Amino acid sequence: MARPLDPLGFEDEMCPVCKSRKYLNPDIVFVFNPECYHSMCLNCANRLFNDGPNQCPHAGCNKTLRRKGFRSAFFGDLSVEREVDIRRRVAAVFNQKEDDFETLQDYNNYLQMVEDLAFELVNGSDEKRRQAEAQLAAWEAEHRQDIERNKKAGREADEMSRKRLAAERDAARQRRIEAIKEAEEEKRERVRSREMELDNLAKGITTAAEPATKVQLKRRGQRGGITEPAAPNPAAAAVAGMGASEVERLSIRGLKEKPKAPAPQGPYDPFGGMDFAPSRYKLHVGLAHPLMEKYRLDRQHVAGGYSFDDFAARALYEAFAGLGVFVEDEKEVGNGNGLSQAGEMVAAADDPDRMDLD
Amino acid sequence: MANSPLVARPTDALQPSKSLPTSSGGTPSGGLPRSARGQRIAAEARPAMDLMEQMNEDEKNKYIKGKKLGEGTYANVYLGHSRVDASVKVAIKKIKVQKEYQDGIAPDAIREMKYLQKLRGHANIIILHSVFSSKDQNLNLVLEYLPLGDLEMLIRDVDHVRYGAADIKAWMGMLTRAVWWCHDNYVLHRDIKPNNLLIAADGEVKLADFGLARSFADPGVRMTANVITRWYRPPELLFGARHYSGAVDVWSVGLVFAELIIRNPYLPGNSEVEQIALICREIGTPTEENWPGVTQLKEYTVPSDVVPVAGKEKYMGRFGAVGSDGVDLLAKTLILDPRRRITAREMLEHRWWKADPKPTPKHDLPKKTAGAEEKAAADLKRRNGMVEDDDVRGSKVARKLDFGAAR
Numbered sequence: 001m002a003r004p005l006d007p008l009g010f011e012d013e014m015c016p017v018c019k020s021r022k023y024l025n026p027d028i029v030f031v032f033n034p035e036c037y038h039s040m041c042l043n044c045a046n047r048l049f050n051d052g053p054n055q056c057p058h059a060g061c062n063k064t065l066r067r068k069g070f071r072s073a074f075f076g077d078l079s080v081e082r083e084v085d086i087r088r089r090v091a092a093v094f095n096q097k098e099d100d101f102e103t104l105q106d107y108n109n110y111l112q113m114v115e116d117l118a119f120e121l122v123n124g125s126d127e128k129r130r131q132a133e134a135q136l137a138a139w140e141a142e143h144r145q146d147i148e149r150n151k152k153a154g155r156e157a158d159e160m161s162r163k164r165l166a167a168e169r170d171a172a173r174q175r176r177i178e179a180i181k182e183a184e185e186e187k188r189e190r191v192r193s194r195e196m197e198l199d200n201l202a203k204g205i206t207t208a209a210e211p212a213t214k215v216q217l218k219r220r221g222q223r224g225g226i227t228e229p230a231a232p233n234p235a236a237a238a239v240a241g242m243g244a245s246e247v248e249r250l251s252i253r254g255l256k257e258k259p260k261a262p263a264p265q266g267p268y269d270p271f272g273g274m275d276f277a278p279s280r281y282k283l284h285v286g287l288a289h290p291l292m293e294k295y296r297l298d299r300q301h302v303a304g305g306y307s308f309d310d311f312a313a314r315a316l317y318e319a320f321a322g323l324g325v326f327v328e329d330e331k332e333v334g335n336g337n338g339l340s341q342a343g344e345m346v347a348a349a350d351d352p353d354r355m356d357l358d
Numbered sequence: 359m360a361n362s363p364l365v366a367r368p369t370d371a372l373q374p375s376k377s378l379p380t381s382s383g384g385t386p387s388g389g390l391p392r393s394a395r396g397q398r399i400a401a402e403a404r405p406a407m408d409l410m411e412q413m414n415e416d417e418k419n420k421y422i423k424g425k426k427l428g429e430g431t432y433a434n435v436y437l438g439h440s441r442v443d444a445s446v447k448v449a450i451k452k453i454k455v456q457k458e459y460q461d462g463i464a465p466d467a468i469r470e471m472k473y474l475q476k477l478r479g480h481a482n483i484i485i486l487h488s489v490f491s492s493k494d495q496n497l498n499l500v501l502e503y504l505p506l507g508d509l510e511m512l513i514r515d516v517d518h519v520r521y522g523a524a525d526i527k528a529w530m531g532m533l534t535r536a537v538w539w540c541h542d543n544y545v546l547h548r549d550i551k552p553n554n555l556l557i558a559a560d561g562e563v564k565l566a567d568f569g570l571a572r573s574f575a576d577p578g579v580r581m582t583a584n585v586i587t588r589w590y591r592p593p594e595l596l597f598g599a600r601h602y603s604g605a606v607d608v609w610s611v612g613l614v615f616a617e618l619i620i621r622n623p624y625l626p627g628n629s630e631v632e633q634i635a636l637i638c639r640e641i642g643t644p645t646e647e648n649w650p651g652v653t654q655l656k657e658y659t660v661p662s663d664v665v666p667v668a669g670k671e672k673y674m675g676r677f678g679a680v681g682s683d684g685v686d687l688l689a690k691t692l693i694l695d696p697r698r699r700i701t702a703r704e705m706l707e708h709r710w711w712k713a714d715p716k717p718t719p720k721h722d723l724p725k726k727t728a729g730a731e732e733k734a735a736a737d738l739k740r741r742n743g744m745v746e747d748d749d750v751r752g753s754k755v756a757r758k759l760d761f762g763a764a765r
Contacts, residue, residue: 270711272481272535276542295577295601303651304599305606305696310574314544 466569482536528717550610598657605696612691642667
């Protein structure tokens with residue numbers, strides 16, 4: 001691979017193969033092959049590689065190049081060109097988003113790690129470079145799906161943000177127009193009602209209260225801004241599932257656990273996931289007890305809506321409240337509800353009838 | 359530990375502990391008791407009053423009282439935080455000593471403590487963390503800190519807070535669950551109204567103020583009819599019923615529901631007589647036909663012109679925003695006869711919850727806005743297409759160079 005080439009930038013003026021110069025041939029186009037980043041003029045490249053793969057003509061470079069791989073440089077300095085290529089490659093593989101991380105710290109650590117890797121690839125010694133290359137390849141192989149997904153999400157996000165910006169611009173304009181319209185409308189309305197009042201007065205109808213009670217159209221609610229769908233949360237990539245291999249593995253800390261967005265809330269549970277149905281006894285409807293029967297026909301109880309079923313349910317609940325409670329188990333776990341001891345003392349005197357204040 | 363008053367006392371106070379049957383023989387021998395167990399043993403030796411004081415002191419020291427948040431006739435509320443972890447915020451409600459109840463604790467404070475403990479553990483009921491008394495026997499309730507105000511603020515803030523049917527459904531769901539939890543634990547709240555519905559930082563609505571709560575009465579035991587704020591008081595209480603059930607809370611829930619929709623109190627009577635008149639006019643006159651036995655209630659008086667009970671169409675006109683299922687639920691909570699009125703459990707089984715729109719997730723519910731006015735003004739002044747980026751975090755993130763865009 002390439003050493004930093006022509007540090008002074010003279011060579012790009014001259015094709016090292018045919019020695020033609022920009023000065024003599026102003027149309028000369030320099031191309032290079034990213035295999036080794038050695039440049040030459042387009043003519044030479046065509047001439048040398050037209051007949052299939054060939055060796056790089058630079059002295060000491062024994063890379064085999066193909067015509068297809070040649071392109072013209074974007075940057076004048078080919079070492080910059082090379083660094084950009086490498087970084088683009090790394091960025092395509094390590095394409096996690098900030099949202100994928102649990103904390104900012106984790107994200108920054110990740111960026112640092114990626115940067116270290118890129119630096120090794122660009123400037124590292126052969127040994128280091130090979131190692132980094134292997135790590136990159138291993139990561140890519142292992143996380144192909146995540147990478148693909150992030151890439152797709154990134155494209156979608158770009159699209160979304162473009163749309164959102166356009167929509168916001170539109171909404172803001174709409175709002176302004178509407179505000180102006182509304183103000184005008186109001187002004188007109190005022191003039192109109194004033195005229196009507198005067199007309200009425202002229203006609204001798206004295207219904208002074210009427211204009212005041214006229215229903216004002218509510219314009220609220222029409223103005224609600226356009227609600228854009230929230231940007232899709234790019235599904236987080238997981239670090240798990242790394243097998244053993246000879247290459248030193250890359251692991252990213254703080255990456256969020258798998259997908260959190262797609263967990264569908266399911267149907268709304270009005271009870272919030274709680275249930276009070278007694279599991280250890282069955283409650284029959286219309287339970288009777290002499291104590292209750294006395295009051296069942298009492299007009300005051302009937303008309304006031306007193307619920308005898310509630311009373312029966314409560315009586316049974318209190319009677320069976322201890323079922324399934326094993327004091328020994330409770331002792332081991334300890335009373336972990338953190339309620340104050342002072343509070344418990346109040347609770348200890350929990351004699352419902354005594355403490356109820358009317 | 360070292361500065362606890364218990365340890366500071368002369369050790370001869372600990373002597374009687376020898377006579378106690380100490381299980382492990384771990385009587386602190388002259389030195390300072392190091393373990394909690396040692397302290398407990400030592401504490402048992404003290405007269406009962408000191409034990410109480412010690413426990414109270416421990417409890418009090420767990421919290422640090424901060425600035426005053428509000429003052430009422432009955433209590434002052436302070437912001438506080440846990441001593442161990444300053445990020446755990448609490449509201450400390452310091453009950454004022456009341457003239458009528460100088461010899462004991464005011465009944466509302468007792469009710470609040472008792473029922474909040476009983477009802478602990480439901481997401482929609484305010485948590486009582488602790489209770490302690492401070493100097494001069496003031497009672498302090500350590501409650502969950504709910505920073506986002508109450509539902510009433512949102513209902514009243516017509517200019518800045520907008521919400522729709524999905525938000526109403528979410529709020530109603532939380533309220534109904536809270537009431538259901540109370541009733542299934544045999545507790546009547548008896549003061550449900552929007553300003554007793556506080557909002558937690560995550561948008562969860564929590565039922566608070568159990569100062570009027572009580573548990574279901576046994577048959578034959580009279581309860582007071584003078585409960586529930588008048589606008590939310592059901593007809594049976596207005597007629598002086600002394601034997602009632604959870605239906606009284608359901609009526610209040612129905613009126614909160616109505617208020618959420620029209621953003622005004624539905625039945626704002628200025629007196630009890632006017633309240634009855636309003637109910638008769640809006641919902642219908644209670645008669646023997648639609649409410650057997652009502653005329654027997656002590657304070658049964660209705661305006662002379664009998665209004666038939668409102669049909670669904672009448673509600674539809676005013677409350678149509680929540681859809682026909684929603685109106686059906688509302689109408690069932692506002693049934694005059696408490697025995698036929700829907701119960702909290704039946705409310706949760708209603709089909710409205712399953713119908714569209716789905717309730718808003720609690721994080722996305724509207725919140726009270728401080729700078730809403732300025733924002734609206736700024737919106738009009740701003741140039742088109744200028745959207746402020748208030749991504750605070752962005753400034754701290756290391757910038758990632760995008761090499762892919764170079765070409």
